[in-house]
Amino acid sequence: MADSAVHNAHAHPPGFAHQFETMDQQRESATMGMWVFLVTEILFFGGLFGSYIVYRALYHDSFEIGSNLLNIKFGAVNTIVLIGSSLTMALAIHAAQAGKKAREQMMWLLLTILLGAIFLALKFTFEWTADYHEHLIPGFGFVVRPEWGAAGPHVPIFFCFYFFMTGLHATHMIVGIPILFVMTWMASRNKFNADYNAPLENTGLYWHFVDIVWIFLFPLLYLVGGRWGTH
């Protein structure tokens, strides 16, 4: 701002914005803003979760068949990968808060990016590609198999939700990774320290939120089918 020199009463620490009175106020505002944003995200995914629940109630058997067609191994491995990336994210923030060197912050951030990329690679190159070859993508040559019997006609609805929900989740990760790169760059410029790390902290909140969405998607999509019958 042109006039930010006005409040020259206080010395300006790096990253301090003119509209705030104190650094604490700025920090609390940033955290609260991020949480409020995450609440909108809860409701955003919530619309999908709500619809999923309604259709699962209506077409219980079809959803079990659909769920059993998913590859539980990829689901479980991805869960572990994503929780791992949450850990590395938390450690990156810890490094900044504890005043550790930029190199350590960057290492954890890059690890987070790597784990995120592994998750997406598994999702897209293995799972979705396999689904395509098995004609399980609604709108792209979905084939209802006769062995599904009575529940067959509504199996596509399960897959609609599978692709909407995992797709939206993946979109959030694809948005998150560039932000993580920016954070890495900022860390490399020694921007973050024990006093100022709000952008890093907020990125972390976002990343953990994406993790939580997956924590629910995994059981709802992969695990509710009653796997005991398939083995």
Next chain:
Amino acid sequence: MSTATLDIHAHDAPLPSGERKNYLNVDHSVKSWLLTYDHKRIAILYLISITLMFFVGGLFAVLMRVHLIEPQGFLVAPENYNKLFTMHGVIMVFSFLVPSIPATLGNFLVPMMIGARDLAFPKLNLMSWYIYVIGAAFTLYSVISGGVDTGWTFYTPYSSSFAHTQVVPTAIGVFITGFSSILTGLNFIVTIHKMRAPGLNWFRLPLFIWAMYATSVIFILGTPVIAVTMFLLGLERLLHIGIFDPAIGGDPILFQHLFWFYSHPAVYIMILPGMGVMSELITAFSRKRIFGYTFVAFSSLAIAVISFLVWGHHMFVTGQSVYAGLIFSVLSFLVAIPSAIKVFNWTATLYKGSISYEAPMLYALGFIGLFTMGGLTGLFLASLATDVHLNGTYFIVAHFHYIMVGGAVMAYLGGLHFWWPKITGRLYPDAWARFAALVIFVGFNLTFFPQFVLGYLGMPRRYAVYPLEFQTLNVMSSAGASILGIGYLIPLIYLIWSFKYGPSAGPNPWGAKGLEWTTPSPPPTENFPTIPVVTEQAYDYAQTTGMVEHG
């Protein structure tokens, strides 16, 4: 009142022309406007864009009313009439009413009323305007490229499988515009929590701030659901996968649930800010503290919360379960009560006041009357037995226009007239303004009162042609609409005129209370040279020591 001191700092040195530096004249370049982080300038950007959208939406309304003069339709083919009412609804709801008061007056006033230099996140604020513009551009694109004819409610399966019009661009427009609301709401919530001036606790806040807070809560909680609904609608339409199509097992009623989960609270997004403006106007022009501050304040929050529990009253005749219908009906009655509390308290505020009748007060009094009528006719629609007859008729149209136009737009105009001297530093001709208020009040009632009767007689809404016996009332309504249209043009003219030629307003032309009136008009970029300390309650007119004299 605050003990803000208005001493001129060195940086407030006058411009070469001798003018005092303020947020308007600090830089005249286009770039300084398009890249501004100043909440006041962003408010002006919003003001210009929503005014544009208002007149586009209004034009469609005028064309509809002209068309309906003749039972067989006067102007356009049915498919074009369907596009007119759809575009009127989409533009007025999503591009005008939802952002109207929050994004213009709210943006301008929230920091000023709480004694802050800006909102908590100025960059997000600018981003929200750009997102709004992109969303509005999609909506306008869908108008230009052939229009959309689904009704603003986008009911499936018509919108997803049968309509041959620009449903997807419109849905994208609504989706995008939603995010601008989310950012505005987020910004307000954090700002109101974290950036209040010292001494300004929650119960000293102006009620406009309470209303903005309640509105923001709805923005935050409701808007994501409409976004995801539009997302599902768009995918369904593009890929035909059967989420809402009964032919493949989908449930079209589920769409209505998701749609109204946002769109009913959205009605309160439109009216709550108006209620906030009312509390400011009534107190300022009767020089009284608001009667029952806590009741008015908490009724805003009550409305915000209960508004999420009543959406099913739009679906009483859709085949929704009878039991869900009963629950939604009783909750709908519940939401009427905080609104009633507000109306009674505003009326009681006038008691033993010192009432003057400048234009903003005329709008305020008009609001109370029309909102009372709009609210009470809502009871007809919350009542299951009468709703069966009135749902889907012109009664609905009349009811929500009483709330939206008689309520929200009246409040918006009242607020705009009230704070115009603060925003521009200029006075408008009050006689013209009073005249316009009167014309709008008369035109409004003539337009929409006949529609109550039409609805009770059984005329369905969204009819391009109608049986002969409804003509008299339709002609009355169209006549009223022409008066209303003129009524809206008058302020447009004199407000623009006053911006250039109006006499200087001074910091506080109404002698009103509130931190925003303690700064010069137009305010300097940083709002307050020093952050004020607040020691008194809101609207404390009776304490003479609280009066701040301005030179």
Next chain:
Amino acid sequence: MSGHVVPVKTYLLIFFALMILTIATTGAAFVDMGIWNTPVALAIATAKMILVVLFFMHAKYTHGLTQVVILCGFFFLALLVAFTLADELTRHWGPQPHAWSAILLLARGVF
């Protein structure tokens, strides 16, 4: 100033707890527990979420306001789901429903 700094040990403990819960929920999917399969899966997911929110996201260490904001989000999500289901699951009822059959229907429908 910069709030509470959580020790690394806590993060690692939480991570291991999350790993164990992931293995537990995956294993539980192969055990037939009747109608309890989905509740168990969701309970484990909720437990994992609570761990992430409290420790990774530092909700345990922030002040009450943030916690209210979080709860608000879940509360309104619950409203959306509950009221929509209230319609969807009772829509086919006749004029005189039996309260118990309603609850059974809900249970069977959701799980």
Next chain:
Amino acid sequence: MMGIVQTGLHQLAAATLWFPLKPTAASSIAENVDLLYYFLTALTLFFTALIFGTIFVFMIKYRRRTPDEIPPDTKTHMALELTWTIIPTLICVVIFVWASWLYVRNSVPPASATEMFVVGKQWMWHIQHPEGVREINELHVPVGTPIKLTMTSEDVIHDFYIPVFRVKHDVTPGRYSSIWFEATEKGTYHLFCAQYCGTDHAEMIGWVYVMSPQEYANWLAMSAGTPSMAQDGERLFNQLGCASCHAADNSGRGPSLVGIYGTEQRMKSGDLKLVDETFVRQSIVNPNSIALPNYAPIMPTFQGQVSEEQVLQLIAYVKSLAGEERTSNSK
């Protein structure tokens, strides 16, 4: 037929000199709904007058007399606040109870109601009487007889609305909804589509002719020889080859349909399902979704081969089979 329409139009034209304030009440429930409507109107007028009146009095009495006048402070009055919180609450409770009681009462058709069938499609109403007579955008009903309409849609959501009867319900594809009424006044009345359904939504209107029972019998007799709905259904049943599997003596590959309508049948999953209109429709358009314990899922779907009207005829036939069974059982 055209004569009646023209007379109707002339009457309507005469009425347009000014406008009525209330629609004709021509059904057994209309007066009750109107009574609630008048109560609400009176309430609205009372409170609007109260608020406008109070504001008007205050405006004059407390107008500003000197520019620097500062009125004394008024303290918040708790008793007053509670009064205007509690009284509206009580009024709302009264309206809710009244309206809901009326609604629940009005929505249950009498058991004796004659059933007629309505299919909405863009942009017309197809109506069939149980005797088999079909109409488009017209509905002839006898006065004083409860009529239940079972309705569905071929395409989008429509809404069947007869203002003078005060009845309205959405007509949704893929499911059956119903309304009922008992006409009390002879006459010709409007029938509207009240849910926006596309280009010619406003043309999806028609007339309801309420006749004396004798006139109605005569009108039906004009189309004597028309097969009844159940007979139409039977013809279709044979034409489509249903009869080859669903033989009456249970000798076919599918179950016999005699006597099953209105009973509860056990599914493969163990659930009991009521055989109602929705069930029969489902087994025709999506037979795979109905799995019976002793039968292979070999029935092909008839979706796209039968219209919604034909489905209704088949339902009428299946219903008639149940009727015969019941009478023979009772013998």
